Amino acid sequence: MSLRNVLVIDDDPLFRVIAEETLLALGAGEVTVTEDGAQGLQMVADRPEAFDLILCDLNMPNIDGVLVLRELGSRNYSGALIIVSSEKPAVIESVHTMARLAGVRMLGALRKPLNANTLQKMILSEMSQPSKQVIEVSRDEVRAALDAKTIVPVYQPKLDLTKGGIHSVEVLARHAPPGAGLQSAYAYLLASESLGMMPELTLSLIEQVAVQSRTWRAEGVDLGFAFNISPSLLMDKNLPERIVSALGETGLSPHMVTLEITENQLIEYSPDVLEVLSRLRIKGFHLSVDDFGTGTTSFEQLRLYPFSELKLDLTFVQDVLTDSFARLTVVTSLKLARLLNMSVVAEGVETEEQLDFFRKAGATFAQGYLIARPLAGNDVMPWLRENNGRWTSPLPDQPDADAKSA
The missing domain is CATH 3.40.50.2300 (Response regulator)
Known part of the structure; x- marks a missing residue:
């Protein structure tokens, strides 16, 4: 598209x-x-x-x-x-x-x-589907961007609702042509998917993040990272080794890396990706089922694949206080996750009331504009120095009775 x-x-x-x-x-x-x-x-x-x-x-x-x-x-x-x-x-x-x-x-x-972030997510998710549309960015342009590393990571913080403080960041892609600042990378991501270059682009982002993480650890900050993974990568049986190689000698452990896969994209590939996902888990990577609750086979996915985390679809997160069906879906998902010993991310949190609900209901992490918008790499440490104290107060670690019985 x-x-x-x-x-x-x-x-x-x-x-x-x-x-x-x-x-x-x-x-x-x-x-x-x-x-x-x-x-x-x-x-x-x-x-x-x-x-x-x-x-x-x-x-x-x-x-x-x-x-x-x-x-x-x-x-x-x-x-x-x-x-x-x-x-x-x-x-x-x-x-x-x-x-x-x-x-x-x-x-x-x-x-x-x-919500611009919601709109962008919907559009970008379409890139994982095979496209016969005209490619607006050529193979040579994608190659030049990869060689020059102008497809760069930005970082959206995720709040730990159990312990307080920023636990990790989701890695998103932006285009940074010389002298032009950060721009949408949509056209490059779309072209990369269509041209079969998404594995190289994804591994380039992982390499850049791994190098950046070494700088932050030197300053005493050890963050986890979540990457969106296209289903096309999951067809590569060498993917676990390729990601480990991308981490290199930077010291970033697979245990600090979460790979997010959108649930409604997995069903087509279920016979082929199970081996890859299992080997990723064995190597220590976490696996998150993204946009959980929107697909018709949500619970079946949890039985088939070795996920360690649920990422609630932001539509349910944003409606949880005003719509009884959304609230029931969220609470049921949280109960299921507890039974399966899985962490839960509430994505798209925009108000203090939403944050309070998910904190009391027993969600593990929260992410959204209330906490922070995506940050350029050079802005992460200044943002943490200025804002992390706001989120480090003790948080209740037991689900609220009203939320559990909703």
């Missing part, structure tokens, strides 16, 4: 403005907006191959988003769709099912107000 042209259909003028700015910042070439579903459908009819992605509100006057989705399916729309909705998860799940039956490719659902 590319982001050459994006269509936003929403009757909220503020959302349209924020969505347009966010999409452009993520690398979209052109963003078209409209407040009316009928007008949006006409735009698609006039330019049937133009839009790579559509963001569509569900609750709109005249023609609602469900009717738009049905029409897109009947017209064989070939791009991707993101729902914009504040409806209950059960309604959204029904629309997801309808989309699959109608042949529309949905990336997920956004809630208002728009």
Whole structure:
């Protein structure tokens, strides 16, 4: 999937403005907006191959988003769709099912107000699927970026809810062309996946992080690191050795490294990746099932694969205080994780109330904009010096009775 042209259909003028700015910042070439579903459908009819992605509100006057989705399916729309909705998860799940039956490719659902991090995650997750779209970054450009190491890691801190303090960071990729500052790496990640260069890019990031970790340990800070792993890497039976080699002599132990795999991407590869995942665990790496709760086989994944951590999907995290279904899903997942001796990460925490809920409910780690946005490598130590004290107070280590019985 590319982001050459994006269509936003929403009757909220503020959302349209924020969505347009966010999409452009993520690398979209052109963003078209409209407040009316009928007008949006006409735009698609006039330019049937133009839009790579559509963001569509569900609750709109005249023609609602469900009717738009049905029409897109009947017209064989070939791009991707993101729902914009504040409806209950059960309604959204029904629309997801309808989309699959109608042949529309949905990336997920956004809630208002728009969270740029959530939108970016949905778009980047699509890169792991085989793409026949035009590649906007050439093989030579990816090669040049890898050779010059301009695809660089940034770090989002994860708070330890049991002991307090920053326990680890999630590693994300950014493009850092000389003299231009940090930019979205979306186009390079998409091209790398399509060109079969994602293993090299991922290992380059791991090598850079390993070297950076040595500097931080010299200053007395020993952080863990979480990396997103594309399913295409899991087909390589030499992956465990390749990652160990990428860590090199830096002193970064596999026990300090977590590899995150999105759950709904594993089912296609289940016969082939079990050996790789098992050997990664034997070597000491932690395995996290990302976006847990969104796939239809969530609990089956825990039986099949040697995961050590659940990373709750941020939709449930952000709805946990306002939606009974989201709350029940979270509490059930936490109980299951305790029974399986797995840690749990609450991703997308944005308010003190959400943080308090997950702390009392027994989650292990929390991550989100409330704690910190992604930080450049040179900014991590200054941020820790200034902010870590805020998170080091003693935290309760027993789940709250109300949360357990919700």
